[in-house]
Amino acid sequence: MRRVSTIAVAGIATAALAFSVTACGSSSDEGSKDKGIGLAFDVGGRGDHSFNDSAAKGFDKAKEDLGIGGKELTAKDGDTDADRYQKLADLADAGYNPVIGVGYAYTPALAKAAKKYPNTDFAIVDSVVEAKNVASIVFTEHESSYLAGVAAGLKTKSDKVGFIGGTNSALIKKFAGGFEQGLKDTNPKASLDVQWVDSTPKGFGMPDRGKDIAEGMLSKDIDVIYSAAGSSGAGAIEATAKKKGTWSIGVDGDQYFDKGLKDYKNSILTSALKQVDGGVYDFVKSVVKDKKPLTGVQVYSLKKGGVDVSYSGGFIDDIKPKIEEAKKKIIDGKIKVVDTYKG
Secondary structure (H helix, E strand, C coil): CCCCCHHHHHHHHCCCCCCCCCCCCCCCCCCCCCEEEEEEEECCCCCCCCCHHHHHHHHHHHHHHHHEEEEEEECCCCCCCCCCCCHHHHHHHHCCCEEEEEECHHHHHHHHHHHHCCCCCCCCCCCCCCCCCEEEEEEEEEHHHHHHHHHHHHHHCEEEEEEEECCCCCCHHHHHHHHHHHHHHHHCEEEEEEEEECHHHHHHHHHHHHHHHHHHHHHHCCEEEEEEHHHHHHHHHHHHCCCCEEEEEEECCCCCHHHHHHHHHHHHEEEEEEEEEHHHHHHHHHHHCCCCCEEEEEEEEEECCEEEEEHHHHHHHHHHHHHHHHHHHHHHCCCCCCCCCCC
């Protein structure tokens, strides 16, 4: 019988609450633009305990602070570019402005939508789309992952560390590459086992698979596992929490404080933070309040506070000086962090 983790059950329950939107026509004449933010999540959606939830945090804050409405949609496993485009088009047709695509998988769809709806302000997270009405919100994930690697290198007792990526895309290889470099620079004796959940974006929404991969790693005496895999990573956190003396490293949001992971928080060593919420909020504010929409590439780096690591739980307080030293060297340019994994 197929095992279903508690994370998966929670995700299904959350997905059942998601809103849906119907197409209002295929005209390039957008609606009245008084409805607020239109946001299209990647696979896993709100409740993935990771990337999408960070975007949701910025979406919710913008609605509250700016007094506006909003509509959210979620990509399904197997969605094509045409399916993703239709979500963006539905939001623009219905009068939502700005419209945000969360995740690199929206790249072709958002490029098409931006051209079709020139009077709508678009943003994409984790990719670059070159158009006058698009803001490309990107992050230096490899830098925060380097710091996570430093933490792993100092905390592992077995000198065996794992990395779980949602998919072996260029974006997730940034996480893996930076993590490996930080690990090896800190602890040259340590080995790194890298595994991918799936070859497609659905790898970010498979908590059972993430849990299985983590259990396999744990059986080989790996004692620190870093996951950049959406809700699949949440499955890995669940598995790691059940083996004494092992650690998870969270990603994107501070997963120590994630309500859905509260039973496992004491096994979350740190989280490689990525301020997706800040990027979403900044963009919405630029459109709605400032009336000067951000466009072009918006880079959220370690130097600008766009990425970092968390000290929640106090589990890495003892090695904080070494992590802060590495952080300063990255900011000062003394450490050049690689942006891909070549293993």
